[in-house]
Amino acid sequence: xxxxxxxxxxxxxxxxxxxxxxxxxxxxxxxxxxxxxxxxxxxxxxxxxxxxxxxxxxxxxxxxxxxxxxxxxxxxxxxxxxxxxxxxxxxxxxxxxxxxxxxxxxxxxxxxxxxxxxxxxxxxxxxxxxxxxxxxxxxxxxxxxxxxxxxxxxxxxxxxxxxxxxxxxxxxxxxxxxxxxxxxxxxxxxxxxxxxxxxxxxxxxxxxxxxxxxxxxxxxxxxxxxxxxxxxxxxxxxxxxxxxxxxxxxxxxxxxxxxxxxxxxxxxxxxxxxxxxxxxxxxxxxxxxxxxxxxxxxxxxxxxxxxxxxxxxxxxxxxxxxxxxxxxxxxxxxxxxxxxxxxxxx
Amino acid sequence: xxxxxxxxxxxxxxxxxxxxxxxxxxxxxxxxxxxxxxxxxxxxxxxxxxxxxxxxxxxxxxxxxxxxxxxxxxxxxxxxxxxxxxxxxxxxxxxxxxxxxxxxxxxxxxxxxxxxxxxxxxxxxxxxxxxxxxxxxxxxxxxxxxxxxxxxxxxxxxxxxxxxxxxxxxxxxxxxxxxxxxxxxxxxxxxxxxxxxxxxxxxxxxxxxxxxxxxxxxxxxxxxxxxxxxxxxxxxxxxxxxxxxxxxxxxxxxxxxxxxxxxxxxxxxxxxxxxxxxxxxxxxxxxxxxxxxxxxxxxxxxxxxxxxxxxxxxxxxxxxxxxxxxxxxxxxxxxxxxxxxxxxxx
DNA sequence: AACCGGATTTATAACGTTTTAATTCTGTCA
DNA sequence: TGACAGAATTAAAACGTTATAAATCCGGTT
Numbered sequence: 001x002x003x004x005x006x007x008x009x010x011x012x013x014x015x016x017x018x019x020x021x022x023x024x025x026x027x028x029x030x031x032x033x034x035x036x037x038x039x040x041x042x043x044x045x046x047x048x049x050x051x052x053x054x055x056x057x058x059x060x061x062x063x064x065x066x067x068x069x070x071x072x073x074x075x076x077x078x079x080x081x082x083x084x085x086x087x088x089x090x091x092x093x094x095x096x097x098x099x100x101x102x103x104x105x106x107x108x109x110x111x112x113x114x115x116x117x118x119x120x121x122x123x124x125x126x127x128x129x130x131x132x133x134x135x136x137x138x139x140x141x142x143x144x145x146x147x148x149x150x151x152x153x154x155x156x157x158x159x160x161x162x163x164x165x166x167x168x169x170x171x172x173x174x175x176x177x178x179x180x181x182x183x184x185x186x187x188x189x190x191x192x193x194x195x196x197x198x199x200x201x202x203x204x205x206x207x208x209x210x211x212x213x214x215x216x217x218x219x220x221x222x223x224x225x226x227x228x229x230x231x232x233x234x235x236x237x238x239x240x241x242x243x244x245x246x247x248x249x250x251x252x253x254x255x256x257x258x259x260x261x262x263x264x265x266x267x268x269x270x271x272x273x274x275x276x277x278x279x280x281x282x283x284x285x286x287x288x289x290x291x292x293x294x295x296x297x298x299x300x301x302x303x304x305x306x307x308x309x310x311x312x313x314x315x316x317x318x319x320x321x322x323x324x325x326x327x328x329x330x331x332x333x334x335x336x337x338x339x340x341x342x343x344x345x346x
Numbered sequence: 347x348x349x350x351x352x353x354x355x356x357x358x359x360x361x362x363x364x365x366x367x368x369x370x371x372x373x374x375x376x377x378x379x380x381x382x383x384x385x386x387x388x389x390x391x392x393x394x395x396x397x398x399x400x401x402x403x404x405x406x407x408x409x410x411x412x413x414x415x416x417x418x419x420x421x422x423x424x425x426x427x428x429x430x431x432x433x434x435x436x437x438x439x440x441x442x443x444x445x446x447x448x449x450x451x452x453x454x455x456x457x458x459x460x461x462x463x464x465x466x467x468x469x470x471x472x473x474x475x476x477x478x479x480x481x482x483x484x485x486x487x488x489x490x491x492x493x494x495x496x497x498x499x500x501x502x503x504x505x506x507x508x509x510x511x512x513x514x515x516x517x518x519x520x521x522x523x524x525x526x527x528x529x530x531x532x533x534x535x536x537x538x539x540x541x542x543x544x545x546x547x548x549x550x551x552x553x554x555x556x557x558x559x560x561x562x563x564x565x566x567x568x569x570x571x572x573x574x575x576x577x578x579x580x581x582x583x584x585x586x587x588x589x590x591x592x593x594x595x596x597x598x599x600x601x602x603x604x605x606x607x608x609x610x611x612x613x614x615x616x617x618x619x620x621x622x623x624x625x626x627x628x629x630x631x632x633x634x635x636x637x638x639x640x641x642x643x644x645x646x647x648x649x650x651x652x653x654x655x656x657x658x659x660x661x662x663x664x665x666x667x668x669x670x671x672x673x674x675x676x677x678x679x680x681x682x683x684x685x686x687x688x689x690x691x692x
Numbered sequence: 693a694a695c696c697g698g699a700t701t702t703a704t705a706a707c708g709t710t711t712t713a714a715t716t717c718t719g720t721c722a
Numbered sequence: 723t724g725a726c727a728g729a730a731t732t733a734a735a736a737c738g739t740t741a742t743a744a745a746t747c748c749g750g751t752t
Contacts, residue, residue, distance in 0.1 A: 019738065028702090029701065031701075031704090031741085032701060034741090038740090044699080047701090061475070062738080063476075063739070066707090066738030069415050070706080070738080070739045070741090071707085071740070072707080076456075083438075088434055088435060091438035092429075095429070096429035099458070100429070110456055111454075111455045112445070112454065113445045130409075242643075267643035270643065271642075271643040294613055365708065365709065366708075375731065375732045377711080377733075378732070380711085381711090388730070388731090412710090412737090416708080
């Protein structure tokens with residue numbers, strides 16, 4: 001009878017160690033146990049040691065729900081992840097970097113889809129309103145990204161992948177896309193190319209401007225012809241990009257140097273060249289940015305530079321940890337440089 | 347004075363609607379509000395309507411921490427994700443499928459790294475012990491996967507990507523790798539190839555056995571020579587695979603038909619062929635499985651079949667939802683077939 | 693010997709839910 | 723008129739934590 005009544009407690013409990021069970025085991029009160037585990041100096045050192053031992057013996061782990069309810073802290077980091085387009089391998093490397101940095105910190109990663117076409121603010125509002133996370137990471141940052149504005153207004157910890165043009169500083173990790181574009185132009189010009197072509201991402205993203213500026217100014221400085229392909233972006237389908245490429249090839253003066261910001265674009269360019277009878281190295285050259293090792297095995301070989309997304313994710317998560325711990329946003333920025341070395345990434 | 351004391355509540359609250367605030371607003375008790383929102387038939391229909399209206403007006407959303415503490419349900423699904431190796435695009439497509447299926451269900455995805463080299467059981471134990479999720483998804487399933495055993499013992503909801511050889515049924519989604527291997531062999535043989543070669547994943551994974559069986563039996567039936575490359579697996583570094591490939595090419599009777607289970611292997615094979623002076627279509631052919639659209643733009647073209655990982659993730663999440671809702675594991679299995687159609691995946 | 697102050701400890705009230713057991717309302721029937 | 727069953731509501735406890743405010747303890751003074 002009695003056991004039936006007791007049995008109705010919501011969590012079967014079993015024997016999960018809790019502050020209460022530790023209190024009973026050690027003879028101290030729940031409050032003392034709690035403080036001792038937090039290493040509160042008001043608790044006698046000897047007591048703290050005893051409690052720590054008991055906790056270890058019982059394998060005590062604080063209940064996240066209870067702590068969260070009481071403190072309002074979730075111990076969760078949300079990643080707003082674009083699930084439409086991907087830079088090959090982006091998601092994998094990026095996410096791996098994040099989980100790696102968060103390992104052992106007690107924080108876990110929560111993935112929420114971010115659709116560029118829809119309202120990008122909605123998931124953020126949801127997180128803010130219901131305190132669904134202690135911090136946010138996101139990608140594909142826009143020049144005046146509304147998410148950045150909203151999060152700054154609420155003084156909510158976040159790190160963006162990519163800069164913005166807001167004057168107030170905020171934590172970010174970015175790749176130096178301007179430097180990439182300049183390097184790409186320089187290398188192609190060195191090879192004697194003088195009609196350069198570039199396909200940009202959508203205008204809204206900040207890095208699009210960096211790429212444009214780097215490409216245009218380097219090309220002007222070098223005094224070579226150059227074009228930014230119209231009507232198509234990095235996120236266009238492979239088929240659309242292929243069509244645009246073919247159109248370009250059939251011009252009287254087709255480009256002879258291609259700067260490719262993504263792997264898909266690079267492959268499409270490569271196949272468009274092959275399909276139009278042009279020979280790489282003779283009729284044109286390609287310089288591409290890549291995030292995965294596959295280009296080591298693409299033939300003909302093309303020159304590439306590596307964007308380390310694992311490192312990017314790692315750095316972003318580290319910064320977010322600091323920000324959540326209360327650090328001021330000021331110093332928390334990092335810019336990764338194009339990497340020439342990483343040629344034989346396993 | 348008084349306001350200072352009131353101000354010490356841990357969550358600033360602000361004006362976040364809660365059961366209590368709804369109770370005050372409507373004049374009903376907290377218990378009634380709770381039941382009304384759950385559509386409990388014991389509450390008068392009129393009352394339920396009033397409460398629903400008030401909740402909607404206030405934009406009430408139940409507090410996850412409180413509900414979790416009370417009920418023990420987390421509303422979280424954990425994905426054990428391999429962060430070492432990746433099938434190109436695997437993570438992105440798979441994760442997208444999962445989040446898509448979970449959209450609007452109130453469940454969120456939590457990503458926890460799974461290192462095949464280390465103890466794969468540890469994250470699972472952690473989740474079970476501390477009730478960190480209501481369900482688990484994982485990949486790279488082994489024939490007698492200890493995670494499956496542990497989860498079944500605890501009657502904890504999960505869906506594996508890949509089958510096991512346990513006799514007790516459990517939910518899974520798998521790709522028909524045996525069919526893939528048979529098709530690959532058949533196509534290569536049709537093209538007149540009679541010395542086939544295959545690089546397998548590590549032996550521990552169930553799908554390795556399916557691939558092996560499909561390959562060996564199809565090759566025997568067709569009466570062609572065949573080999574499974576020794577000393578190297580799908581997860582070996584590109585460099586190691588390349589070396590093995592080159593060794594194979596320099597034999598007296600090099601293979602003339604390659605079955606490639608992953609994209610990296612296919613690209614390495616392609617580059618090894620090119621580097622050794624062999625011409626695709628004349629000296630050898632490749633048949634590959636792919637999970638991303640890039641092969642449309644690889645030249646020379648190779649024949650491929652598509653494994654839809656977005657669909658895989660979607661199905662797995664759907665099944666997990668059913669399982670968490672209490673469905674029996676019996677019917678919850680699904681096997682995806684190799685897809686020939688998906689040639690121009692955007 | 694009573695007392696004081698700093699060092700330790702503890703009772704207790706939240707945090708926002710769900711749910712058991714009890715209570716209050718209805719209208720009906722004797 | 724009063725009792726009563728059924729419908730509708732509610733008080734209160736609990737989930738496991740943290741933190742406020744109050745209560746003990748102890749050695750050293752007066």
